[in-house]
Amino acid sequence: ALAVTKVLFDEIDYEAINNFRVDAHRQEEIRDRGGRLWINDSKATNIDATIQAVATFDERLIHLILGGDDKGVELDALFEVMPKTIRLYAIGSNTQKLMALAQKYKLQALACHTLDKAVDAIAQVLTYEEIALLSPAAASKDQFKSYIDRGEQFRDLIKKIL
Numbered sequence: 001a002l003a004v005t006k007v008l009f010d011e012i013d014y015e016a017i018n019n020f021r022v023d024a025h026r027q028e029e030i031r032d033r034g035g036r037l038w039i040n041d042s043k044a045t046n047i048d049a050t051i052q053a054v055a056t057f058d059e060r061l062i063h064l065i066l067g068g069d070d071k072g073v074e075l076d077a078l079f080e081v082m083p084k085t086i087r088l089y090a091i092g093s094n095t096q097k098l099m100a101l102a103q104k105y106k107l108q109a110l111a112c113h114t115l116d117k118a119v120d121a122i123a124q125v126l127t128y129e130e131i132a133l134l135s136p137a138a139a140s141k142d143q144f145k146s147y148i149d150r151g152e153q154f155r156d157l158i159k160k161i162l
Contacts, residue, residue, distance in 0.1 A: 027039055027040075027041050027053060027056065028040040028041070028151070030155060030158050032123070032158050032159075032161040033161060033162060034161070035128065036126050036127070036128055036130075036132070037128075037130075037131050037132070038131075038132040038133075038134075038154075038158050039053070039057070039131060039132065039133045039134065039135070040134055040151050040154050040155060041053045041133060041134055041135035042134055042136065042140070042147045042148070042150045042151030042154060043147050043151070044135040044136060044137060045068075045136065045137070045138060045139050045140070045147055046073075046137060047073065047075065047077055047078045047137050049135065049137070050064075050066070050078060050135040050136070050137035051077075051078060051081055053133060053135040054081075054082060054083070054086065054133070054135065055081075057131045057133060058083050060129060060130055060131050061085050061086070061087070061129070061130040061131070062083075062085070062086045062087070062130070062131050062132075062133050063087045063089065063122045063125070063126060063130060063131065063132045063133065064082075064086055064087065064088050064089065064133050064135060065089045065091060065112075065115065065118045065119075065122070065132070065133065065134045065135070065136065065154075066088055066089070066090060066091070066098055066135070066136055066137055066138075067090045067091040067092035067093075067094050067095055067098050067136055067137075067138055068091065068092035068093065068094065068136045068137075068138030068139055068140050068141075068142055068143065068144075068150075069092065069093050069094070069138055069139040069140070069141050069142040070094045070097070070137070070138040070139075071138075071139060075094075075097070075098070075101055075137065076101065078137055079101045079102070079104070079105040079107070080105070082105065082107060084106070084107065086107060086108075087107075087108045087109070087110075088102050088107055088108065088109035088110070089109070089110050089112045089118035089121055089122060090102070090109055090110070090111050090112060090113075090118075091112050091113060091114055091115055091117075091118050091136070091143070092113075092136070092138060092142050092143055093142040093143075094138060095111050095112075095113050096111070098111075099111050114143065115134075115143070115150065115153060115154060115157065116153075116157055119132075119154070119157040119158065119161075123161050134150075134151070134154050136150070
């Protein structure tokens, strides 16, 4: 909207730009106590949102937490565009499906089944140059009340990392 205003009226609302905040659970940056970067993108409940999140951070090694209730959606399109440097941590009711796709596309993956196990696994290996990204490409209803609940639990788990 700000870009349209600039093009049509040659006006820039610097106050709106300076006060803009990304909504919670949409590529929300969180630092653990050690200063490592975790991204809460719990709102990414479809393939396209996860593709965009991965593309945002593809200059770094990404530890991607993926999974939930995919409602039977075909996920090959997501796996076809994933960089080979990505590490997958599968959670949720589609864990086995994700593991089969990771094998098919020759991506490193770990079947974690639950968010807490995925966060624990990533916390053991995450470096300062890398990113931990929760961008599940699936609904949360299989294990959580909502994407908000999933994102808040993700935040809470990160706060507990020593």
